[in-house]
Amino acid sequence: xxxxxxxxxxxxxQVAKPLILGGSLRPFDPIGPSAAMGLAEQAARGLPASDxxxxxxxxVRQARRLCPLDALPDLTLEEWLMIVAVHDLxxxxxxxxxxxxxxxxxxxxxxxxxxxxxxVPAPRDVGEALARHATFASLLSxxxxxxxxxxxxxxxxxxxxxxxxxxxxxxEVRRVRSQSVEQDVxxxxxxxxxxxxxxxxxxxALLARTPLTDLATxxxxxxxxxxxxxxxxxxxxxxxxxxxxxxxxxxxxxxxxAARTAAASLNGARSVRTVLEGAIAELEAWGGVA
Amino acid sequence: xxxxxxxHQTRLRLPGLGIDGKGVAFGSRGVVLLASLERLVAFLSxxxxxxxLADLLASLHIEVVRSKMGTREVVxxxxxxxxxRMDRVSxxxxxxxxxxxxxxxxxxxQYRDAGAPFGYDVSQVLAADGDYILYHNAFSQVYxxxxxxxxxxxxxxLHPVQDPAFGREPxxxxxxxxxxxxxxxxxxxxxxxxxxxxxxxxxPPLSALxxxxxxxxxxxxxxxxxxxxxxxxxxxxLTAFRVVAPGIAVQxxxxxxxxxxxxxxxxxxxxxxxxxxxxxxxxxxxMPAMGSVSAFARVTFHDGTGLRALSGPDLAVPATTVPVRxxxxxxxxxxxxxxxxxxxxxxxxxxxxxxxxxxxxQTATIAFTRHGAFLxxxxxxxxxxxxxxxxEIRPGVYVAAxxxxxxxxxxxxxxxxxxxxxxxxxxxxxxxxxxxxPKHAFVRLQNAMIEGHAWxxxxxTPLEPALAASIPRVVFGDAxxxxxx
Numbered sequence: 001x002x003x004x005x006x007x008x009x010x011x012x013x014q015v016a017k018p019l020i021l022g023g024s025l026r027p028f029d030p031i032g033p034s035a036a037m038g039l040a041e042q043a044a045r046g047l048p049a050s051d052x053x054x055x056x057x058x059x060v061r062q063a064r065r066l067c068p069l070d071a072l073p074d075l076t077l078e079e080w081l082m083i084v085a086v087h088d089l090x091x092x093x094x095x096x097x098x099x100x101x102x103x104x105x106x107x108x109x110x111x112x113x114x115x116x117x118x119x120v121p122a123p124r125d126v127g128e129a130l131a132r133h134a135t136f137a138s139l140l141s142x143x144x145x146x147x148x149x150x151x152x153x154x155x156x157x158x159x160x161x162x163x164x165x166x167x168x169x170x171x172e173v174r175r176v177r178s179q180s181v182e183q184d185v186x187x188x189x190x191x192x193x194x195x196x197x198x199x200x201x202x203x204x205a206l207l208a209r210t211p212l213t214d215l216a217t218x219x220x221x222x223x224x225x226x227x228x229x230x231x232x233x234x235x236x237x238x239x240x241x242x243x244x245x246x247x248x249x250x251x252x253x254x255x256x257x258a259a260r261t262a263a264a265s266l267n268g269a270r271s272v273r274t275v276l277e278g279a280i281a282e283l284e285a286w287g288g289v290a
Numbered sequence: 291x292x293x294x295x296x297x298h299q300t301r302l303r304l305p306g307l308g309i310d311g312k313g314v315a316f317g318s319r320g321v322v323l324l325a326s327l328e329r330l331v332a333f334l335s336x337x338x339x340x341x342x343l344a345d346l347l348a349s350l351h352i353e354v355v356r357s358k359m360g361t362r363e364v365v366x367x368x369x370x371x372x373x374x375r376m377d378r379v380s381x382x383x384x385x386x387x388x389x390x391x392x393x394x395x396x397x398x399x400q401y402r403d404a405g406a407p408f409g410y411d412v413s414q415v416l417a418a419d420g421d422y423i424l425y426h427n428a429f430s431q432v433y434x435x436x437x438x439x440x441x442x443x444x445x446x447x448l449h450p451v452q453d454p455a456f457g458r459e460p461x462x463x464x465x466x467x468x469x470x471x472x473x474x475x476x477x478x479x480x481x482x483x484x485x486x487x488x489x490x491x492x493x494p495p496l497s498a499l500x501x502x503x504x505x506x507x508x509x510x511x512x513x514x515x516x517x518x519x520x521x522x523x524x525x526x527x528l529t530a531f532r533v534v535a536p537g538i539a540v541q542x543x544x545x546x547x548x549x550x551x552x553x554x555x556x557x558x559x560x561x562x563x564x565x566x567x568x569x570x571x572x573x574x575x576x577m578p579a580m581g582s583v584s585a586f587a588r589v590t591f592h593d594g595t596g597l598r599a600l601s602g603p604d605l606a607v608p609a610t611t612v613p614v615r616x617x618x619x620x621x622x623x624x625x626x627x628x629x630x631x632x633x634x635x636x637x638x639x640x641x642x643x644x645x646x647x648x649x650x651x652q653t654a655t656i657a658f659t660r661h662g663a664f665l666x667x668x669x670x671x672x673x674x675x676x677x678x679x680x681x682e683i684r685p686g687v688y689v690a691a692x693x694x695x696x697x698x699x700x701x702x703x704x705x706x707x708x709x710x711x712x713x714x715x716x717x718x719x720x721x722x723x724x725x726x727x728p729k730h731a732f733v734r735l736q737n738a739m740i741e742g743h744a745w746x747x748x749x750x751t752p753l754e755p756a757l758a759a760s761i762p763r764v765v766f767g768d769a770x771x772x773x774x775x
């Protein structure tokens with residue numbers, strides 16, 4: 001029990017707070033689907049209000065970009081499950097998460113994250129969608145600084161880690177060169193093809209659980225924007241205004257291109273196409289682009 | 291004890307004592323016995339404050355005498371001449387606790403007082419061989435002469451005492467300047483239009499260690515302006531004196547203990563300068579040759595560009611021509627429309643530019659030369675109080691303010707002598723040759739003095755959105771590879 005509480009606090013301090021407030025996101029050992037529900041339940045009911053106050057303020061700040069509201073409910077069980085999935089996903093990007101004996105551990109971790117996300121349904125109403133967006137608006141803004149160190153007889157890249165001082169010593173004698181490389185969400189996974197596919201799949205699953213975030217980042221490079229049922233549901237229901245605002249939030253041109261591309265590959269009902277065409281037409285009108 | 295002389299008494303016992311027409315007993319000489327030198331000074335001070343010592347000087351002898359008991363006292367002896375003189379001397383001596391005697395040769399009896407209006411006579415003459423045998427109601431004493439006291443030397447040895455009131459009022463005075471300070475004082479007096487004469491006096495070296503004679507400048511200022519009084523009193527090396535008697539001057543702010551005007555002991559052809567601050571007086575046996583300070587102002591021009599034309603061969607100037615000079619003038623300044631600003635005054639000019647009015651900046655023109663800057667302002671240069679002002683005596687010809695060109699030729703003649711430079715402005719300055727500046731070199735002051743301002747474009751600092759939040763940054767392990775955003 002004590003270890004679980006520490007994990008909850010670690011999840012809160014090292015993952016949830018940086019994800020919402022910004023700062024260093026320090027994932028620890030993968031949580032996995034077996035412990036996810038227990039941790040999420042404990043986090044949803046056990047964290048003191050004082051710890052949540054800053055998160056609430058930051059979430060309201062994010063939500064007010066789309067809707068003039070003054071209060072949001074605390075993080076729900078579903079949101080904590082999604083945070084667990086984010087944690088495992090980020091942890092899986094660590095090149096050192098695998099080993100010689102378990103080269104596919106990263107894929108296993110991401111599969112576990114998918115299992116966690118499978119327990120999270122789509123938002124039931126606009127308010128829940130807005131609350132999830134307030135929590136995960138920065139999901140695709142996660143960055144990682146890798147440091148590539150070259151010396152006279154070798155080189156090594158430290159992903160999200162600081163190179164050891166001994167490796168940087170005697171820089172002139174050993175001809176040491178150090179270069180920092182900024183990695184975004186799209187380039188953070190550097191493993192095998194299977195790993196990258198699982199990585200993209202988890203990201204897509206995460207975005208499907210927060211449709212407003214999906215719309216607000218429609219112009220992203222990876223994963224490519226798709227018209228998912230929750231997104232179409234937002235546009236066709238009472239959340240249309242919020243959905244359109246979210247769609248216009250980012251780069252309008254890229255969002256329009258992504259929306260058109262996604263609509264072209266969609267084989268849906270006529271009513272769905274009508275909704276999407278209306279949304280694209282409105283986006284064109286707002287953005288003033290062809 | 292002495293015997294009072296009775297009215298109509300004719301026979302007296304003291305040898306050399308007689309009766310004058312009033313019946314008063316007195317001899318050919320009078321004697322004043324004073325207990326010390328301080329009493330002597332007090333006696334002289336009191337005496338000279340009310341009357342002149344001139345009538346006594348011819349017969350006055352001051353001696354230090356010693357009694358048989360070894361006490362030293364001071365004796366003044368002088369020709370009595372009459373009871374009136376003796377009465378005056380007696381009154382002053384009484385104030386200074388001295389005793390007055392009369393007699394002749396060696397025997398002197400107490401002079402008359404209120405108790406004996408006709409004087410005293412001795413009952414018995416002492417048989418002694420002293421130089422002075424004095425008979426007094428209280429004592430009879432024999433004194434031997436020890437040494438003489440020179441009144442002139444005594445006056446020179448007395449230090450003046452502080453008297454701030456002396457010399458406060460403006461008037462004539464003498465200035466003594468140390469050798470190095472003299473030329474500066476000369477120029478100062480010339481610039482200030484103070485009428486004065488100057489000479490150089492020499493004193494022998496104070497000791498064998500000195501290199502040579504001590505030279506000092508001596509200024510005879512007819513009327514020292516009151517504004518200069520603090521300067522001459524406070525400047526080291528410069529001492530101001532006021533003549534209190536022919537041949538005698540005392541430093542301003544000090545007073546000699548004795549009224550020197552009543553002591554004509556110093557020759558009038560010389561000068562004794564009594565200095566304060568416990569310093570010895572300066573004695574000039576004869577006054578040095580003195581001349582007006584204006585003669586010391588070197589105002590001639592040599593090889594001037596314009597003035598050379600005056601003696602140039604083109605005009606066939608005869609040998610009787612003279613160069614034009616500038617002499618200090620007390621005439622009021624008129625048409626002061628230019629100023630010469632030497633390079634040393636450029637910082638002051640830069641400061642003044644900040645307070646000049648718009649009109650001055652627009653109308654004034656300036657030209658820079660290797661000698662300095664010349665600033666012209668047709669409306670007057672009073673608004674730019676820097677440099678040496680110049681008067682415009684005719685268009686294009688400027689003369690230093692406070693000076694007049696001599697010979698006092700017409701400005702047009704001077705202009706022609708300068709070669710009629712139509713495209714030049716000619717400036718005549720003291721102590722330097724005439725300077726001609728091309729007219730096209732003058733530019734408007736506001737154009738000349740505003741320096742170019744370098745500027746560099748800078749990017750505006752982007753405003754951070756109020757709702758901006760730092761991004762999440764993944765860090766593995768304990769180390770943080772980058773600082774927090």
